[in-house]
Every structure is written in structure tokens, then in C-alpha cells.
Amino acid sequence: MPANFKAELLACFGQPVDENPTGRMQEAAFRELGLNWRYLTVEVPPANLRDAILGARAFGLRGFNLTIPHKVAVLKYLDEIAPDAAAIGAVNTVRREGSRFIGENTDGKGFLHGVRTDAGLDPRGRRAVVLGAGGAARAISTELALAGAAEVLVVNRSPERGAAMAADLASKTGCPIRYEPWRGVYRVTSAADLLVNATSIGLFPDAAAMPPVDLAGAHPGMLVADVVFNPPETPFLAAARKLGLPTLDGLSMLVYQGAIGFRLWTGREAPVAVMKAALAQALGVA
Ligand code: NDP
Numbered sequence: 001m002p003a004n005f006k007a008e009l010l011a012c013f014g015q016p017v018d019e020n021p022t023g024r025m026q027e028a029a030f031r032e033l034g035l036n037w038r039y040l041t042v043e044v045p046p047a048n049l050r051d052a053i054l055g056a057r058a059f060g061l062r063g064f065n066l067t068i069p070h071k072v073a074v075l076k077y078l079d080e081i082a083p084d085a086a087a088i089g090a091v092n093t094v095r096r097e098g099s100r101f102i103g104e105n106t107d108g109k110g111f112l113h114g115v116r117t118d119a120g121l122d123p124r125g126r127r128a129v130v131l132g133a134g135g136a137a138r139a140i141s142t143e144l145a146l147a148g149a150a151e152v153l154v155v156n157r158s159p160e161r162g163a164a165m166a167a168d169l170a171s172k173t174g175c176p177i178r179y180e181p182w183r184g185v186y187r188v189t190s191a192a193d194l195l196v197n198a199t200s201i202g203l204f205p206d207a208a209a210m211p212p213v214d215l216a217g218a219h220p221g222m223l224v225a226d227v228v229f230n231p232p233e234t235p236f237l238a239a240a241r242k243l244g245l246p247t248l249d250g251l252s253m254l255v256y257q258g259a260i261g262f263r264l265w266t267g268r269e270a271p272v273a274v275m276k277a278a279l280a281q282a283l284g285v286a
Pocket of ligand 1: 107131132133134135136137156157158161162198199200201203227228229250251253254255257
């Protein structure tokens with residue numbers, strides 16, 4: 001039989017993308033399973049997104065990821081949007097079915113998978129506090145609501161954004177999602193089972209920054225999670241650990257959202273340990 005040199009193609013479209021480590025973990029997964037697939041990291045300015053997607057169709061890409069600033073803008077170029085991605089209002093993963101591009105959002109699902117698998121917490125019936133009202137907070141709040149959380153409290157600096165997100169997601173999911181302004185230090189109460197920093201506070205190069213949160217009132221089992229993955233060891237998580245609270249870092253969300261994408265594209269179970277190791281190496285934390 002002649003050799004088949006033609007690879008199946010995937011891509012990530014964003015700007016900037018230079019430091020996006022997703023390609024490293026997807027390529028490591030292809031190697032592990034012996035798949036002749038390639039993942040290209042492509043810089044696409046906003047004005048070129050439509051052309052990039054036409055190119056993806058022309059090249060027969062099996063799918064692609066979207067990162068900053070394309071997660072919302074991409075919606076109008078797709079053939080179908082999964083219900084949870086529609087509620088979130090953003091797509092980070094596109095898969096191809098025949099000639100149709102279908103938009104998914106794996107960010108919140110990846111987060112929840114980490115909460116269940118790595119931290120052993122089932123969000124059903126639990127009360128969550130989500131710090132932030134940007135894309136990550138929106139995806140996480142939606143999936144928590146769809147997973148049966150008893151309540152999601154959104155705490156955000158900009159009141160308009162936080163209140164609008166809480167009202168929108170409450171009406172879309174039927175879950176009690178409330179907003180509370182973030183003035184000064186936010187004091188956690190013993191009612192919360194899960195606290196998530198879904199802001200960009202602590203992200204490189206401001207790695208010493210810490211969300212203004214007082215954890216003293218937390219109950220001892222409250223899970224403290226951070227979406228920031230660069231660096232994965234944030235001062236916020238370090239403070240929680242110092243108080244003896246269980247923690248979950250942003251690498252968990254990043255690897256599981258990628259693993260869900262891998263399964264959607266290839267139909268194979270993702271080699272999660274290999275992907276995690278590749279990510280840690282790419283980020284210099286192996
Ligand atoms: P957005 O820009 O959409 O939202 C940023 C949020 O952070 C806003 O709610 C903003 O509040 C808040 N914020 C930023 N700075 C401050 C500050 N100094 N004080 C208070 N609030 C602040 O970003 P994303 O939601 O897309 O990303 C947020 C983080 O999530 C990033 O670090 C990103 O890397 C990470 N992320 C991680 C993923 C993973 O897999 N681990 C996946 C996706 C994202 P305001 O509304 O008031 O401006």
C-alpha cells in the first residue's frame with residue numbers, strides 16, 4: 001500500500017497566538033495515538049476572520065479553536081451552534097460534520113470536568129461564587145447552571161457587565177444566578193462550596209497580583225479554583241492552600257477543554273496525562 005502523506009488538519013485562530021500552548025498538547029496527543037493529524041497555530045487579525053474560515057472550508061480542516069478576539073465574532077460564520085455555546089454566546093471549538101461547521105464551547109465543560117475529576121466535587125446542588133464576568137466567567141457560570149448548581153453568585157468589578165451577565169444567564173438556564181458588586185475586598189461566606197477566580201488577575205506578566213478576596217469566612221471544604229494557567233501556581237491558590245482549602249489550578253481547565261475538543265474532532269478518547277505533561281513543559285512548569 002502506498003504511504004499516505006496527507007495529514008488531517010486542525011488550527012487555532014487568534015491574535016495574539018504566539019504564546020498559545022494548545023498546539024503543543026494537541027500534537028502530543030496525535031503522536032501518542034499515532035494519528036496523522038496536524039494542529040496549526042495561526043495568527044488571524046479580526047478583519048481576516050471571515051477569510052480564515054473560508055480558508056478552513058477550502059482546506060477541509062476537521063475543525064479549529066478560536067481564541068482572543070474571535071470567540072464571539074465567529075458565531076455568524078458557522079452553520080450551527082451547540083445549545084450551551086449559544087447560551088454562553090461564544091465558541092472556542094469548531095468541528096466539521098460533512099461540510100457543516102458546528103460551534104461548541106468547551107471552556108466551561110473543561111472546567112467542570114476538572115472540578116469533578118481532579119477535585120472530586122459534584123457541582124449539582126452546590127453554591128458557587130464566580131469572580132469576573134468576561135468570557136471565562138460566562139462559560140463557567142453557564143455550565144455550572146446547566147449542571148444543576150443550586151446558585152451561582154457573580155461578583156464583578158464593573159456592575160453593568162456583571163448584572164447583565166447574571167440576568168441573561170439566569171433567564172437562559174433557569175438557575176438562580178445573582179450579581180453582587182465587587183467593592184473593595186470581597187468577603188467569602190461559609191455558604192459557598194466553590195469559589196472561582198475567572199478574572200485575569202494573576203495572569204503573566206502580573207503574576208504577583210491577587211484578587212481582593214478575604215477567605216477567612218470560608219468553610220473548610222470550599223474548593224478554590226483559578227482559571228489563570230500562566231503561571232498555574234497563582235498567589236490566590238497559594239493563599240487558599242495556606243488556609244488548608246482544597247484548590248484547582250487553571251491547567252486543569254485548559255487540558256480538559258482541549259481533551260473535549262480532541263474527542264469531538266477525532267472521535268478518540270484523549271490521552272489526558274500526555275496532554276497535561278506537554279502543556280506543563282510548554283509553560284515551563286514541568
Ligand atoms: P475577559 O477580558 O473577557 O474578562 C476579564 C474579567 O476579569 C472581567 O470580568 C474583568 O472585570 C476582570 N478583571 C480584570 N482585571 C481586573 C482587576 N484588576 N480587578 C477586578 N476585575 C478584573 O477575559 P477572559 O474571561 O477571556 O479571560 C479571563 C482569564 O481566564 C484569563 O486569565 C485567561 O487566560 C483565562 N482563561 C483560562 C482558560 C483555561 O482553560 N484555563 C480558558 C479561557 C480563559 P471587568 O468586567 O470589571 O473589566
